Amino acid sequence: xxxxRFHGRGGQGxxxxxxxxxxxxxxxxxxxxxxxMYGVERRGAPVTAFTRIDSKAVxxxxxxxxxxxxxxxxxxxxxxxxxxxxxxxxxxxxxNTSKSxxxxxxxVDNPVYGVDASAIxxxxxxxxRVAPIVNTAILGAVVRATGVVxxxxxxxxxxxxxxxxxxxxVKATKQAYDEVRGGDIE
Amino acid sequence: xxxxxxVSGNFAAAYGAKLSRAAVVAAYPITPxxxxxEKIASLVADGEMDAQFVKVExxxxxxxxxxxxxxxxxxxxxxxxxxxxxxxxxxxxWAAGARLPVVMVNINRAMGPPWSVxxxxxxxxxxxxxxxxxxxxxxxxxxxxxxxxxxxxxxxxDIMMPAMVVEDAFILSHTKEPVEIYDQELVDEFLPPYNPxxxxxxxxxxxxxxxxxxxxxxxxxxxxxxAMDKAVDRVEEVNKKFKxxxxxxxxxxxxxxxxxxxxxxxxxxxxxxxxxxxxxxxLRAEGHNIGLARLRTYRPFxxxxxxxxxxxxxxxxxxxxxxxxxxxxxxxxxxKAALYGHKDLxxxxxxxxxxxxxxTPKILKNIMLDTLSLQDKELDEEVEWVxxxxxxxxxxx
Numbered sequence: 200x201x202x203x204r205f206h207g208r209g210g211q212g213x214x215x216x217x218x219x220x221x222x223x224x225x226x227x228x229x230x231x232x233x234x235x236m237y238g239v240e241r242r243g244a245p246v247t248a249f250t251r252i253d254s255k256a257v258x259x260x261x262x263x264x265x266x267x268x269x270x271x272x273x274x275x276x277x278x279x280x281x282x283x284x285x286x287x288x289x290x291x292x293x294x295n296t297s298k299s300x301x302x303x304x305x306x307v308d309n310p311v312y313g314v315d316a317s318a319i320x321x322x323x324x325x326x327x328r329v330a331p332i333v334n335t336a337i338l339g340a341v342v343r344a345t346g347v348v349x350x351x352x353x354x355x356x357x358x359x360x361x362x363x364x365x366x367x368x369v370k371a372t373k374q375a376y377d378e379v380r381g382g383d384i385e
Numbered sequence: 386x387x388x389x390x391x392v393s394g395n396f397a398a399a400y401g402a403k404l405s406r407a408a409v410v411a412a413y414p415i416t417p418x419x420x421x422x423e424k425i426a427s428l429v430a431d432g433e434m435d436a437q438f439v440k441v442e443x444x445x446x447x448x449x450x451x452x453x454x455x456x457x458x459x460x461x462x463x464x465x466x467x468x469x470x471x472x473x474x475x476x477x478x479w480a481a482g483a484r485l486p487v488v489m490v491n492i493n494r495a496m497g498p499p500w501s502v503x504x505x506x507x508x509x510x511x512x513x514x515x516x517x518x519x520x521x522x523x524x525x526x527x528x529x530x531x532x533x534x535x536x537x538x539x540x541x542x543d544i545m546m547p548a549m550v551v552e553d554a555f556i557l558s559h560t561k562e563p564v565e566i567y568d569q570e571l572v573d574e575f576l577p578p579y580n581p582x583x584x585x586x587x588x589x590x591x592x593x594x595x596x597x598x599x600x601x602x603x604x605x606x607x608x609x610x611x612a613m614d615k616a617v618d619r620v621e622e623v624n625k626k627f628k629x630x631x632x633x634x635x636x637x638x639x640x641x642x643x644x645x646x647x648x649x650x651x652x653x654x655x656x657x658x659x660x661x662x663x664x665x666x667x668l669r670a671e672g673h674n675i676g677l678a679r680l681r682t683y684r685p686f687x688x689x690x691x692x693x694x695x696x697x698x699x700x701x702x703x704x705x706x707x708x709x710x711x712x713x714x715x716x717x718x719x720x721k722a723a724l725y726g727h728k729d730l731x732x733x734x735x736x737x738x739x740x741x742x743x744x745t746p747k748i749l750k751n752i753m754l755d756t757l758s759l760q761d762k763e764l765d766e767e768v769e770w771v772x773x774x775x776x777x778x779x780x781x782x
Contacts, residue, residue, distance in 0.1 A: 206669065216563055218391065221561065222389060222391055224389055225563055230563065231391065231562070232560060232561070232562055233391070233559065233561040234555070234556075234559060234560035243547070248689060257562075258659045258660060258662050258663050259659070259660050259663055259746060260523075260556050260557075260560070260656045260657070260659050260660045260744075261660055261743050261744055261745045261746060262743050264745065264747075
């Protein structure tokens, strides 16, 4: 069982990201579950979404308290939310950041990855310059960093499920996949 | 061709109504049920669902519209939650008395105050005496399947009672899981068109809902009680038939999970049953002889099945995701009443997860270990509230 937690802000597409990742894992033959932290979805407010992936039936209906992967879609959340709470030893952290990873201290020993998903989203005109929709870009980085699904599977899901600007979203996903740095990626 | 999609419990409910060819849908939106209404409205607007969507000003009116539609011979559907459901109360009783097989989905939400939109069975259990059949679901697939089965059960000429399919707020309603959407032709074969013997028809006039003098009223009520008794067998028959056609078995009255020859049995309802199955596997791997019984059908209450199931069991733990302010949790009280005079066993009731409080595998395991410990020691408390702020340390460790 792989348990993934997304931290974002209302409007960034964290809930959709958790669904798209579930969908991609399902296409590869897994059972999946995707859900938001209940009842707090407002534009700009911190949003948490979850994905469970397993080759066996996913029966656990509790929230995810000890994730294998944590994704942070807005670095300003680090001041408000304990994003690494319960993260398993060795569990990967993927950040949307324009900064060099050497300058970031997450306060834990876990491997950290970073990609400038906001810049990629702006480049492909996803959302606005002040409020880019970074979900498809961050997913490209997640897939490269974790290998949770094949990038081809994810790109197919993005192409099918993106509610608008399908090709732009596909390009953003691919670009983030190529540009993500950290951990074992040279 | 059937297809598997990843959808919420609310979408599963909407697809259940669509596949059942509900002809009239009247509903009023309320969190966390709103998506059911939105989805059906868009299916109707897009021409994908051939139904009359009636916008109403309250849940009371929603059920009133369903009653009228059903009385006119149309298959009727609605959905609600918590305060909406309780506003509907009068009409739930009316639909049953009028012997109308209206099917609704209730998304279990806690009652305020304090305001809460999260999972709790109090709203549905407060309607247990209205004459609705009640089916508590543990997965989104089961929500869809139960809507189809509910029509099949309720429209039987010797049943003719309304039903409520129940799913937990957010845990099912807003969680996306793979759900198979069946081929319409297959559902049509399983569920033929609704064709009641008596309906509103200007060419064949009858009186409906008239006065029942004291020398008649009681006999009408007796007929309803008889129908509920017959529904016990009907639930099992329809469940069996459903399995033959669609290949899925949700358990009919009570779903048994690894109950063969167990010493200790845990009773659950709704989505916590699903998580509990993982915990049962873990405990069995550790050598404990424990099984799970999921109360799927709460009305009619499966008393006979319960007695069979507990024949060789000595200790029972009952989890209630609600408190209905009696002397114990609702299902624990029902189970005790059904067993009294038939079986003497130790029963401990756990009040859990009210207002959406999360039930982790760890907490559920601690509950089951507590139940297991009653094999060798005296019953400490008949009813215990689990994971309160004052006792969290014990249950979360």
